[in-house]
Amino acid sequence: MSANENVLVGVIGGSGLYHLDNLTFIKHVNPETPWGFPSSPISICALPSGTKVAFIARHAAGHIINPSQVPSRANIAALKFLGVRAILAFSAVGSLREEIAPGDFALPTQIIDRTKGIRPSSFFEDTSVVAHTGFGDPFANKFINWLETRVRKVLEESGNGAKLHTDKCIVCMEGPQFSTRAESKMYRLWGGDLINMSVIPEAKLAREAELSYALIATATDYDSWRENESSVTAADVFKTLSTNAELSRKVAFAVLDELNEAAKEGDILTEEVGCMKFAIMPRSVAQKDEDRKKLSYILPTYFSD
Numbered sequence: 001m002s003a004n005e006n007v008l009v010g011v012i013g014g015s016g017l018y019h020l021d022n023l024t025f026i027k028h029v030n031p032e033t034p035w036g037f038p039s040s041p042i043s044i045c046a047l048p049s050g051t052k053v054a055f056i057a058r059h060a061a062g063h064i065i066n067p068s069q070v071p072s073r074a075n076i077a078a079l080k081f082l083g084v085r086a087i088l089a090f091s092a093v094g095s096l097r098e099e100i101a102p103g104d105f106a107l108p109t110q111i112i113d114r115t116k117g118i119r120p121s122s123f124f125e126d127t128s129v130v131a132h133t134g135f136g137d138p139f140a141n142k143f144i145n146w147l148e149t150r151v152r153k154v155l156e157e158s159g160n161g162a163k164l165h166t167d168k169c170i171v172c173m174e175g176p177q178f179s180t181r182a183e184s185k186m187y188r189l190w191g192g193d194l195i196n197m198s199v200i201p202e203a204k205l206a207r208e209a210e211l212s213y214a215l216i217a218t219a220t221d222y223d224s225w226r227e228n229e230s231s232v233t234a235a236d237v238f239k240t241l242s243t244n245a246e247l248s249r250k251v252a253f254a255v256l257d258e259l260n261e262a263a264k265e266g267d268i269l270t271e272e273v274g275c276m277k278f279a280i281m282p283r284s285v286a287q288k289d290e291d292r293k294k295l296s297y298i299l300p301t302y303f304s305d
């Protein structure tokens with residue numbers, strides 16, 4: 001089952017990135033998934049080549065959805081339904097390292113989950129089907145390697161001094177309040193480099209839906225670990241949000257055509273397809289038909305009888 005919108009790439013925009021207005025807007029689509037509606041109607045946009053991509057504003061236009069209430073299952077399910085294979089997500093993050101300055105970009109490869117269990121984080125929750133999905137490498141590593149040179153080039157050409165940091169570990173906290181100073185220092189001791197409130201459950205759900213998912217983390221602040229500096233406020237975050245969003249749009253514009261081709265050929269996006277084969281408990285008569293039907297929305301290979 002697919003809406004056949006002919007889109008292979010989805011973009012999720014975070015704080016500050018509510019549209020890709022450097023692309024041509026074609027239309028909105030708003031699929032109702034078994035997990036409800038996405039954060040906001042999905043924009044189908046075109047690159048100058050005619051390549052179409054799907055864009056979702058994570059917090060909706062006007063930033064009206066709290067991080068704990070983002071309907072991530074509906075967002076990921078809707079993108080899969082439209083035919084998407086690869087998701088390029090953007091997020092405004094705090095920096096836990098001196099060398100990652102506000103305005104810099106980073107490609108994390110690891111996550112520490114500090115959400116509090118209040119976000120639905122599996123498509124299998126409340127169903128009669130059990131799945132234990134591998135998440136040791138939470139991002140699509142081949143996709144990230146592919147992004148590295150391309151993103152670096154855009155940052156260099158922008159001439160605003162923004163650096164790209166790779167192989168970083170991102171802490172995802174529940175929020176919406178920022179961390180205490182003690183927490184911020186503890187995350188540094190744990191090996192955290194970046195912090196946000198949204199990569200979990202998005203990355204987990206993308207993996208369950210067998211989608212390649214990479215996050216471009218755009219640093220806005222130094223969180224609250226620096227001695228003799230004030231702790232982060234939303235006002236600090238806002239200072240860099242619009243320049244980061246502008247640069248994020250440039251990155252998207254530069255990579256999306258080639259990413260669409262790569263998704264079509266399957267070159268760099270092979271790791272995730274088929275991963276659920278080893279995660280889902282064997283079929284049993286005790287599994288409810290209605291649950292299998294629901295799951296067929298995201299995983300037709302395993303659940304369409």
Ligand SMILES: CSC[C@H]1O[C@H](OP(=O)(O)O)[C@H](O)[C@@H]1O
Pocket residue numbers: 013014015016058059067090091092093175196197198199234237
């Ligand atoms: C506006 S500061 C905190 C807020 O910003 C980040 O959002 P996103 O990841 O969607 O860019 C962070 O995760 C928090 O939700």
Ligand SMILES: Nc1ncnc2[nH]cnc12
Pocket residue numbers: 092093094095173178179195196197220221222223224232237
């Ligand atoms: N310091 C911070 N903590 C959590 N999420 C953030 N998003 C941007 N800055 C952040």
